[in-house]
Amino acid sequence: MNQDFCCDDCKNQAELEFKKKNWFYCDFDKEYFENADELTTYHAWNKEEGIYEEKTIRKKVVDLYVDCEILHKHGNEIYDQINELTKLPFGFEAEQEQEVEEETLIAV
Ligand SMILES: [Zn+2]
Numbered sequence: 001m002n003q004d005f006c007c008d009d010c011k012n013q014a015e016l017e018f019k020k021k022n023w024f025y026c027d028f029d030k031e032y033f034e035n036a037d038e039l040t041t042y043h044a045w046n047k048e049e050g051i052y053e054e055k056t057i058r059k060k061v062v063d064l065y066v067d068c069e070i071l072h073k074h075g076n077e078i079y080d081q082i083n084e085l086t087k088l089p090f091g092f093e094a095e096q097e098q099e100v101e102e103e104t105l106i107a108v
Pocket of ligand 1: 005006
């Protein structure tokens with residue numbers, strides 16, 4: 001982009017439009033990145049809906065955040081929030097206890 005712009009606002013706006021069209025959005029950083037292979041996905045807990053949503057994050061920060069327990073690894077999957085009591089992603093503890101809770105679940 002070598003266009004001339006009347007002011008920084010217009011330049012920034014044009015850059016943002018360009019990135020939106022051509023770059024890849026990183027949900028975790030709320031920024032665009034040029035290469036799709038810089039990004040990977042993690043599961044972001046949506047408390048209102050009670051589901052995990054797939055979001056993007058930079059590959060190179062995942063291990064660091066897992067070490068700092070900002071993110072949690074379960075198998076090969078990354079989660080931003082887990083059940084602190086069971087140390088499992090939400091929903092996983094129900095699967096494991098399914099036999100015990102089956103009657104309750106059917107009743108609901
Ligand atoms: Zn302007």
